Amino acid sequence: MPASPIEVYSWPTPNGHKIHIMLEECGLPYNARPINIGKGDQFAPEFLQISPNNKIPAITDPDGPDGKPISLFESGAILVYLAGKTGKLLPRTDRERYDVLQWLMFQMGGVGPMLGQAHHFRIYAPEKISYAIERYSNEAKRLYGVIDKQLSKNKFIAGKTYSIADIAIFPWLRSWENQGITLTDYPHLKAWFDGIAARPAVQRGVKVLADLRQPITGDKEREILFGKTQYEKR
Template identity: 85%
Template sequence: MPQAPIDAYSWPTPNGHKVHIMLEECGLPYRAHPVNIGKGDQFEPGFLAISPNNKIPAITDPQGPDGKPISLFESGAILVYLAGKTGKFLPEGDRARYEVLQWLMFQMGSVGPMLGQAHHFRIYAPEKLAYAIDRYSNEAKRLYGVIDKQLSRNKFIAGRTYSIADIAIFPWLRSWENQGIVLTDYPHLKEWFDGIAARPAVQRGVQVLAEHRKPIRDEKEREILFGKTQYQRR
């Protein structure tokens, strides 16, 4: 039976792009539904029903593992699910599989949160706090160094083959300038980055919903993204 389209509820952010790229790489049919996080779409009951943490992305697959629909949130979990569904980009062997998963967790636990904070305090914070800017900019440089060292010994993040670890990390490094990074300081990372960026599926993935993303335009959007609205109990 042909695969029914997967519904991807997302926005053109690094976490959103992870899933867009994975869907493109796997060749799965899907429909991308914009969840405008600047307008507060992430707090709508319909979205919260599938993403209770009110964060994008989330997916609904009408043909889940048991043939019944399944909804998932958290981008890392979605990558693991899609890899399991298609048998792509996550090795079957235990050793190689755990190599990939540890680098996926590295992205989820370090690269995303820390580079997100670097973005916030360097670009979006209404008050420029030198301590915060220095702290997260330095952490960004440290993380780039970790990745560069890993890529000095491996063609891809988790070894010799392209995997969900590469798919997870790449979108977060696309804004390296905003993170205070000089990419040429990390030659192994830069070579890898340029190679990933040249992949046709990656190029398609980062264009998904891209036309919807605009700079923060007013204080209402800023408040929704960074103010009290996001902390309300729902």
């Protein structure tokens, strides 16, 4: 009996692309359900039922680990879940698995939040705050340096094999120019980046929902994404 498709509630952002890429790499059937974060779809009650933090992505898998449907939010948790479901892209030995998980946490706790802030203050903030731009641009450079050093000793982020750590980090580096980065300053990272970008599943994953995304230009979109709408009690 063919597997039921996983419902993926997402948008073409770095965190969304993580899950699109993972699903493509694993060959799992899925339906991509657009959650237009510029229009406020993330605040809809039905979405909040599966993603109470009003962030994409989230998934519903009709075939959960106990045979019953399961819903998950937080992209890192979803990557670990999909790896466990398929037995792919997360090593089975304790030492290798923890190597991958520490770099996944590095992305979740550092790369995503810090590069997101660099992107925000350099591109989207209504006023250019020199202190914020300098702080987060420098932090972006520091993080790129950490990754470059790791890749000077390893083919992939967590060692010899491609894993969910690579899938988690790669989408966040696709906007390197907006983060104030010159990619050629990090040769080991650039070689890795180019190799990941050439993977067919990655190329398919970053195209998911991409035709729906438009540049953020209107005040209403900015207010929904960055203003008081984010902080309303629900």
